[in-house]
Amino acid sequence: MAGRPPVSRRALLGAGGAGVLAGAAGLFQVARTSSGETEADPGVIPFHGAHQAGITTPVQDRLHFAAFDLTGDDPERVVALLREWTAAAAAMTRGLPVGGGAVGGAPLAPPDDTGEALGLPASRLTLTLGFGPSFFTRLGLADRRPAALVDLPHFPGDKLDPARSGGDLCIQACADDPQVAVHAVHNLARIGFGTVSVRWSQLGFGKTSSTTPDSQTPRNMMGFKDGTNNIPGTDEALLGRHVWAAAEDGAPWMAGGSYLVARRIRMHIETWDRTSLAEQEEVFGRSKGEGASPGRSREHDPVILERMAPDAHVRLAHPDANAGARMLRRGYSFTDGTDGLGRLDAGLFFLAYQRDIDASFVRVQANLRGDRLNEYIQHVGSGVYAVPPGVREGGFWGETLFS
């Protein structure tokens, strides 16, 4: 990329495709500032900043989540990859191709960009990187592993598939266009060849949590509004208390970062579909239509926990039942075909960001052991990741860990 003017994927295609890199400025469809930046475009979420994008960012429509394993244990090689990934991510989130692009390069070399996003705008793409516990062990950095990055205990009912769990690193790609999210992970995997390999991945659609309380709350595969009482992405006080890691938490390099828990939660959807409306509403402790809690008429009215069944999901998950524990939920629905027995392999890919995994996810999940929702769901995949702070201009993903 160095020395070359940024050219949007749309401009490239609009200009006739191959070879048109310079002089295409007049064809840009991505809004640009006078400095050549594209951040003013509502489809471009700034990549650089104090925190990584993709946490408080208003939730996009689609997800491609990928967990990677290191193929070796050389920190220098990993830093080189993180630098390369950062450059590619900064370009893709602006709607630009990776490196020299998909077309117009040396005909006898593979293109720098795989090409399937040519002609597509940035689509609010965010790329968020995390380090799993094994990352620190593999690279001899165990002393830098944050205490807040705990291994999850076994919870009753867990049936975790190792092939859908763990990973030395993860990338969460979110965008309003599935092709853009998939293209981003595809290109990071291609760049990583020889240093990392994809361990498992998950596609998601239909966001199941909102970080913007003013907009309509999305619904999960069980038909209920999900995210009503989420932490708003604009509430700096709540984010500071419950989501962002601080230097005094014990790992100064994580200040401004967060900790991600990912859980692939399968829904026994056919059983749920045969359950009465009254039972469904009791399970959650909210009405199916409005999303109101018992004794209330509107979705955002404060809940009266005592009016709910003792084993209602919201009653058990609420901060008042968990010493004030909160997390920022950012999950997506998934359907991955059928399971061979005629049942949909569908559910919730639960993603939650927090300052302290033990105090938030572990605390709440332990309290959910008596949740009536457990009759209808099963946790089948799991991962925990330290998500480092945002990237400064000229810096790279995870720089504070290695500096």
Ligand SMILES: C=CC1=C(C)c2cc3[nH]c(cc4nc(cc5[nH]c(cc1n2)c(C)c5CCC(=O)O)C(CCC(=O)O)=C4C)c(C)c3C=C
């Ligand atoms: C350990 C954390 C949680 C898991 C796992 C979880 C799974 C899960 N949740 C739903 C659907 C809903 N959850 C709702 C609220 C809610 N859930 C959690 C935590 C976990 N959920 C919290 C902290 C809350 C907020 C409680 C509160 O403060 O009121 C709701 C109600 C609407 C809302 O506020 O979001 C629904 C619906 C499913 C389907 C599911 C697993 C498949």
Ligand SMILES: [Fe+2]
């Ligand atoms: Fe929930």
